Amino acid sequence: MAKGSPRSERDSKGSARPTINVTDGTLIPLKDEGGLLSAWNISFFGAIALLVALPLFSPDPYLRILSFVPDGLFATFSVTIISICFALIIGLFAGLGRISQRAWVNRIATVYVEIIRGIPLLVQLFYIYYALGPLLRLQGPPAAILAMSICYGAYMAEIFRAGIQAIPKGQMEAALALGMSRSSAMRRIIIPQTIRVILPPIGNEFIALLKDSSLVSILAVSDLLRRGREYASTSFRYFESYTVIALIYLVMTLFFSRLVAIMEERLRHRGNVH
Amino acid sequence: MATFIEIKKAVKSFGSLQALNGVDLSVQKGEVVLIIGPSGSGKSTLLRSINRLERLDSGSISIDGESVTDEGSDIRHIRQEVGMVFQSFNLFPHLKVIDNITLSPTTVLKMSKEEALGNARKLLAKVGLSEKEHSWPDELSGGQQQRVAIARALAMNPKVMLFDEPTSALDPEMIKEVLDVMIDLAKEGMTMLIVSHEMGFAKAAADRIIFMDAGQIVEEAPPETFFSSPREERTRRFLEHIL
Ligand SMILES: Nc1ncnc2c1ncn2[C@@H]1O[C@H](COP(=O)(O)OP(=O)(O)OP(=O)(O)O)[C@@H](O)[C@H]1O
Ligand SMILES: [Mg+2]
Numbered sequence: 124m125a126k127g128s129p130r131s132e133r134d135s136k137g138s139a140r141p142t143i144n145v146t147d148g149t150l151i152p153l154k155d156e157g158g159l160l161s162a163w164n165i166s167f168f169g170a171i172a173l174l175v176a177l178p179l180f181s182p183d184p185y186l187r188i189l190s191f192v193p194d195g196l197f198a199t200f201s202v203t204i205i206s207i208c209f210a211l212i213i214g215l216f217a218g219l220g221r222i223s224q225r226a227w228v229n230r231i232a233t234v235y236v237e238i239i240r241g242i243p244l245l246v247q248l249f250y251i252y253y254a255l256g257p258l259l260r261l262q263g264p265p266a267a268i269l270a271m272s273i274c275y276g277a278y279m280a281e282i283f284r285a286g287i288q289a290i291p292k293g294q295m296e297a298a299l300a301l302g303m304s305r306s307s308a309m310r311r312i313i314i315p316q317t318i319r320v321i322l323p324p325i326g327n328e329f330i331a332l333l334k335d336s337s338l339v340s341i342l343a344v345s346d347l348l349r350r351g352r353e354y355a356s357t358s359f360r361y362f363e364s365y366t367v368i369a370l371i372y373l374v375m376t377l378f379f380s381r382l383v384a385i386m387e388e389r390l391r392h393r394g395n396v397h
Numbered sequence: 398m399a400t401f402i403e404i405k406k407a408v409k410s411f412g413s414l415q416a417l418n419g420v421d422l423s424v425q426k427g428e429v430v431l432i433i434g435p436s437g438s439g440k441s442t443l444l445r446s447i448n449r450l451e452r453l454d455s456g457s458i459s460i461d462g463e464s465v466t467d468e469g470s471d472i473r474h475i476r477q478e479v480g481m482v483f484q485s486f487n488l489f490p491h492l493k494v495i496d497n498i499t500l501s502p503t504t505v506l507k508m509s510k511e512e513a514l515g516n517a518r519k520l521l522a523k524v525g526l527s528e529k530e531h532s533w534p535d536e537l538s539g540g541q542q543q544r545v546a547i548a549r550a551l552a553m554n555p556k557v558m559l560f561d562e563p564t565s566a567l568d569p570e571m572i573k574e575v576l577d578v579m580i581d582l583a584k585e586g587m588t589m590l591i592v593s594h595e596m597g598f599a600k601a602a603a604d605r606i607i608f609m610d611a612g613q614i615v616e617e618a619p620p621e622t623f624f625s626s627p628r629e630e631r632t633r634r635f636l637e638h639i640l
Contacts, residue, residue, distance in 0.1 A: 137591075180540070247635065291485070291487070293485050293487035294487060294489065296450055296483070296487065297481075297483065297487035297488075297489070297546075298489075299450065299476065300448055300450065300474050300476055300479070300480075300481040300550075301477075301500075301501040301505065301549070301550070301553060301609060302474070302476045302477035302501060302505040302506075303504065303505055307504065307505075311500065311504065312489055316490065316491050317490050319491070348460060
């Protein structure tokens, strides 16, 4: 901040609120202030009502479907949670690489991000499972997790990069001027502030991954969608099966997006995570 | 009095832009030096070179005999002895006021928690903010934040304090509370280099005024003579501008 108007960085109270906009990922329900009839309320409670009413009034096939899919739900969550953990680790390193001053580290990280973001996830899944299958010899679930982690790692990298860059340069300078080492300043000053900036976008990625995990059903992973498909193909109840699957996905995504929205609101309101 | 900070032929450019163009300056222990000059004249760059937030292209700087510019010197040790206060305060927003102040003493100087806490409380009292110990930085006014920033720098028990436009981000009614803290510090004998255009401070506490333009020191003098009879035409024009 060598130049520029004195107040460009902070308002007169001196409170800088770094925020970042990450455009890929899911769409968090923006506050449409519709009260009880907000789009979120209608969809969420509507879906839940249907999931309760349908099996009540028409147990065959809805109750059967509902009791058939919990295994798939478990698989969907396992793949999602394990993948997001790996994606976070990959993303942290790739993100640090993207802002590294070492040219080749920077280049490797940037190339990774560019390549991965340029290839559809479905193609990446096929690539790891079928194209590299003879080489990697992975079963469906590990292949799915590997592909999802590598793919989402690239998106996470961009979130980490943006998050770190959203912290004003003066923070690092103040820490260095106090005699801290660069790594200690990273650990005690920059990363803690970054976390509160990136938590909402990471939540978004989690939701996106939860939805995208339905793609792994083609790799012989018995996730929610695949369980629905299995039921449908034996019972020929396609409409009913996929209706239930769609409603379950909808309830989950809406639930988590509300959670992320609340978290975002809290972080905005009270900048410090206590 | 011995020379405490010695700057010799300092040169620094950013691309084709010459920010420092051969600056020589010696500062005595306990001296309070005020640096003024037009925007872009290199004031911040000079100050930031003293604790090596900027690296010189050539020339040398030493503090108390210790070289800042030698690649081999222990820059972290030097920075511990040089406090810096920024225009934008740069408090750590995720730490409470008291933790902003104790963080460096405990982690860098390995001071015990109790000692650091005791020190921090004394410093908060000194800057008149004892009751804000448990506040978050964003709950404070700009003037209060800057006073905490001064306390945070003082907590390292520095031998020199650098101030880069400490009051220019503040609303007018808050400037005085910060200047008062700085004037007290000057009276206690702290060696200080200050970039500021607060002429009230210049008259109250400065031993010497330095006028910079285009990366060079154009003129320097004690405040009385500096304001009443500037030698250089450039200085005169600048003074007309700000007074
Ligand atoms: N990091 C940087 N990168 C490129 N140019 C820089 C950088 N820092 C400073 N400069 C340039 O160097 C010159 C001197 O800047 P400096 O910040 O030292 O001036 P200053 O006297 O402090 O000005 P101001 O009163 O506006 O703060 C300016 O032209 C500025 O644009
Ligand atoms: Mg400046």
